[in-house]
Amino acid sequence: MPKEKSITRVLIWQTAGRFILQGIGFITAPIFTRLLTPSDYGQIAVYTAWVSLCSLFVGLQTHGSIANAKIKYGDNKIDGYLSSIMTLSVISFAALLIISIVANGFFARLLGLRSDLVVLLVIQSFASFCIAFYTAKLIQYKQAERSTLLSLIVSLLSTGLSVGFLFLISENRYIVKIYTNAIPTVIIGSIIVFYVYIKGKRLFDKQYLKYCLSLTLPLILHGAGGLILSQSDRVMLQKMIGESSAGIYSFAYTVALVIFILWVSFNTTWVPFYYEYKKNNSVEMILLRTRNYTIVFSIVTMGFILLSPEVYRLMAPKEYWSGIQLIPLIAIAYYFNFLYAFPANFEFYNEKTKLISLGTIFAAIINVVCNFLLIPVYAGMGAAIATLISFVFLFAFHEIIARFVIKKYENKFGIYCLGLLPIAMTVFLFYSLQDLWFIRWGIGLILGIYLLHRIIRRKAIF
Numbered sequence: 001m002p003k004e005k006s007i008t009r010v011l012i013w014q015t016a017g018r019f020i021l022q023g024i025g026f027i028t029a030p031i032f033t034r035l036l037t038p039s040d041y042g043q044i045a046v047y048t049a050w051v052s053l054c055s056l057f058v059g060l061q062t063h064g065s066i067a068n069a070k071i072k073y074g075d076n077k078i079d080g081y082l083s084s085i086m087t088l089s090v091i092s093f094a095a096l097l098i099i100s101i102v103a104n105g106f107f108a109r110l111l112g113l114r115s116d117l118v119v120l121l122v123i124q125s126f127a128s129f130c131i132a133f134y135t136a137k138l139i140q141y142k143q144a145e146r147s148t149l150l151s152l153i154v155s156l157l158s159t160g161l162s163v164g165f166l167f168l169i170s171e172n173r174y175i176v177k178i179y180t181n182a183i184p185t186v187i188i189g190s191i192i193v194f195y196v197y198i199k200g201k202r203l204f205d206k207q208y209l210k211y212c213l214s215l216t217l218p219l220i221l222h223g224a225g226g227l228i229l230s231q232s233d234r235v236m237l238q239k240m241i242g243e244s245s246a247g248i249y250s251f252a253y254t255v256a257l258v259i260f261i262l263w264v265s266f267n268t269t270w271v272p273f274y275y276e277y278k279k280n281n282s283v284e285m286i287l288l289r290t291r292n293y294t295i296v297f298s299i300v301t302m303g304f305i306l307l308s309p310e311v312y313r314l315m316a317p318k319e320y321w322s323g324i325q326l327i328p329l330i331a332i333a334y335y336f337n338f339l340y341a342f343p344a345n346f347e348f349y350n351e352k353t354k355l356i357s358l359g360t361i362f363a364a365i366i367n368v369v370c371n372f373l374l375i376p377v378y379a380g381m382g383a384a385i386a387t388l389i390s391f392v393f394l395f396a397f398h399e400i401i402a403r404f405v406i407k408k409y410e411n412k413f414g415i416y417c418l419g420l421l422p423i424a425m426t427v428f429l430f431y432s433l434q435d436l437w438f439i440r441w442g443i444g445l446i447l448g449i450y451l452l453h454r455i456i457r458r459k460a461i462f
Contacts, residue, residue, distance in 0.1 A: 028159055032177075035166045038247035038319060040174040042238055045250035047178055049231035050111055051121045051128065056223040058096050058122065059089040059129035063136040064219040065212045067275060068351060070140050072211070082137060083200025084208040086193065089133070093126040117178065124182040127189025134192045139268045147268075150188070157184035218353040225360030229367050229390055233383035236371045241379050249380040252323030255312050256330040259301055263338045266297065266462075271345055278349050283410050290342065291415050292462035297338055298419025299451045302426040305331050306444040309430075310437055322380070324434075328427045329384035335423055336391040339416050343395075343402035346409055355401050363394040 036044070062085040069081050100107060100122045108115045131154065138147040161180035169176050197203070234253075238246035270293065277286045308327045316323075347356050367390035374382030402409040433439050455461055 028163065031163060032166075034317065036173055036177065038244040038251075040177070041247035041250055042234075042243035042245075043174045044177055045234050045246060046238055047113065047117060047121065047174075049227070049235055050113070051125050052231060053224065053227050054096070054121055054125035055129050055132075056220055056227060058093050058126045059133065060092050060213075061216040061219040061223055062086070062089050062212055063129070063133040064353075065215040066133075066136045067140050067271065067348070068215060069208075069211065071275065071279065073208075078137070079200040080202040080205065081200070081208050081212075082133075083197050083202045084205040085212045086133070086196050086200075087203055088209060088212065089126070089129065090193070093122070097122050097126075114175070117175075120179070120182055124185055127182075127186040130189035130192045131185065134196070140272055142272055154184055154188055215351060215353050218357040220357075222353065222357040222360045225357065225362075225364035228364035229360070229387065229394070232364070232368055233371055233375075233387055236368075236375055237380065237383055240375050245379055248320050248323045249326065249383055251316060251320050252312075252326040252380070252384075253330060255308065255315065255323075256304075256327055256334065259304055259331050259334040260337070262300060263297065263334065263341070266293065267338075267341050267345075271348075274345055275349060286410050287412065287415075289462055290411055291418070292458070292460075294415055294418050295454075296451065296462050298335075298422060299447050301331060301335050301338075301419070302422060303444045303447045303451075305423075305426050305430050306440040306447075309434060310441075326380055326384045328430050329381075329388050332423060332427065333384070333388045333391040335419070336388070336395045340391070340395040340398050342411055342416075343398040343409065346402045346411075347398065347406065350406055352401075352406060355405070356398070359394060359397040359401065362397060363390045366390045366393050 032041075065085065066078075066082070070078055073081055097119070100119050104115050104118055107113075107118045111118065113121070131150065135147045135150060138150070158181045161183060162177050165176050165180050166173055234246050234250050237249055270289070273289070274286065276282075277289075305328050308331075309324050312324050312327065313321060344356055347353075367386055370386030370389050371383055374386050376382075378385065399413070402411075403413075429440065429443070
């Protein structure tokens, strides 16, 4: 019973925090869509994609080893481990920063950015990595309150600065938005670096670095593949169709992001407990939690799809409304991302990061090829279909790896089917009942009542 209360408490904090952050995005989205043109939105989205890509390399993904290191080295050595592996990330950052300055003109032309933004994206990428690094530690120690507070501070500062300066400045607003987003991230990321070294008191440890690199070097490719999966469609839309199309697609993705954010809060809560269950060989508990987790996430996804058109229209002016048709496809892609995490977590626990990277790279290649074929014909809808196809492949690949290559994978395939059929039916209702909002909202209300009743009856979320 204590463990049930613990996982529920952590999950509530993680989920509440994520939704508060998403709520900030929803509240401010109508402001930004009116202060920024679709073209501005597209340029910001492309810059953000490059920042995300740079973040993968600038920190060498060292935080990807923290969960396993906690089990291997224990609580007494973890701070020394963190400060030691942070040195790898700092060295990598310094090298990339020098390159961005020396070859500034080349990268500005290559990325299609102003020269100052090339340097800024390297600095912001490292700062974002540092925040993710420290958050990874908090998550492993189930300190959901602190990780939520950290994310909330960054979001509020960035949003406040952006809104304030966008009202004051009428020219080059996408530049203003980029800088005001970056400043709080850079300040907080810098503080975290100093804190990690003060706490760990260790600059270099050969054993730690060797162990870290054995796990995280493949994760760079995994992260790059994941970024291509989530960002290549926007970049290719901008190049092949135009900035407005990329902006509308990016906004649709932003609306559907609620599903991804919910998954992140669930998964970050689930992983530390899953590792404990695996360590104690609690197979029955894993199966029970997985089944309940799947039911809850499936109901939430269904409800989101049914209610999304009205929410979308409330958040954006008419020139963005064509993106409504993309919501179900993006939501289903996120759902397959949720399913893929089960075998992927199993692979992470077994330290099979090379196999994880291989699947993500293949999925990324499929995504780029499908984008190339579908975007010229179907524009944003083609990009959404390409994303869905690639995530279906990602799930299938890792299921095969976990079940037949690594073996002893505890999950039953039938568990995944609990949500797939209802999700498919929900998408059919979405496209069939777009003008009958009261029916869609009625079904959504019934789903919400059922989910709430289930949680109250079980006295646990999953």
